[in-house]
Amino acid sequence: NYARLLTTYLSGYLRTSILIEVINAEAVTYSEFTNSLNNPVILGIVDFSPMKGSIIIELSSNIGYSIIDRVLGGSGFGIEKIREFSEIERILLERMMGQWLGLMREPWENVVDIHPRLEKIETNSQFAQIISPNEMIALLTLNIHIGEQEGLMNICIPHIVIEPYIDRLNTKYWFAPIAQEKDKAYQQFLESKLETAKIPIKAILGQTHITVGEFLQLQLGDIISLDSYTDSDFKIIVGDLLKFKGRPGTYKNKNAIQITHVIREEEN
Secondary structure, eight states, X not given: OHHHHHHHHHHXXXXXXXXXXXXXXXXXXXXXXXXXXXXXXXXXXXXXXXXSXXXXXXXXXHHHXXXXXXXXXXXXXXXXXXXXXXXXHHHHHHHHHHHHHHTTHHHHTXXXXXXXXXXXXXXXXXXXXXXXXXOEEXXXXXXXXXXXXXXXXXXXXXXXXXXGGGGGGSHHHHHHHHHHHHHHHHHHHHHHHHHHOOOOEEEEOOOXXXXXXXXXXOOTTOOOOOSSOTTOOEEEEETTEEEEEXXXXXXXXXXXXXXXXXOOGGGO
């Protein structure tokens, strides 16, 4: 995602064909990273607030010269002989790299709301000892094509910087808010359907037991004695569950039940 954002930004800023792609991601010691650097080098020391500590963005010299040449109106071919960067070139690189850091916020937003800030640019790797040599780092390598020029950008993230947020780097964490939103929408959908669903409800006047013989002898006008009294509440069954108790009456010329008691789950 960051490679895509950086490609779009540099293509518009430099007005030339830019291609940036991630080619590698690995865990190495900080000494392995620094030992692979050749001076002069472009090392951006970045405060990765609110994370504690700094990260390093390393840009190959030929790409740095190519960008500077393009910014100053050149063709972007860079220079043939590698030399130290002048003060003006360092200032240009600082301004450019400061803009690149702002693009990092979007790729990291699912992990933490970062506010990266460029502290300084070093051109000598010996002055960029931000952690001990044996500390582990995550090293992300991007390949950059600017016209006919090709070079690398390395993003060095020490483990101690991201350790408090390591669980959030799991993709399950990234998509958790999306899943929660889907679950909430689905819950609302179910609730709306349930509110319009029809369910059977019945009021039980009372109950009793008779024998089959008594049942066969029942005639018009016979009286069946129930287990309820005249002042007893009726049982109101919703579906198959006893949910209320009530008293009989009339409402708008129809038989009705007035609820007098709500049966809680612990009472069932």
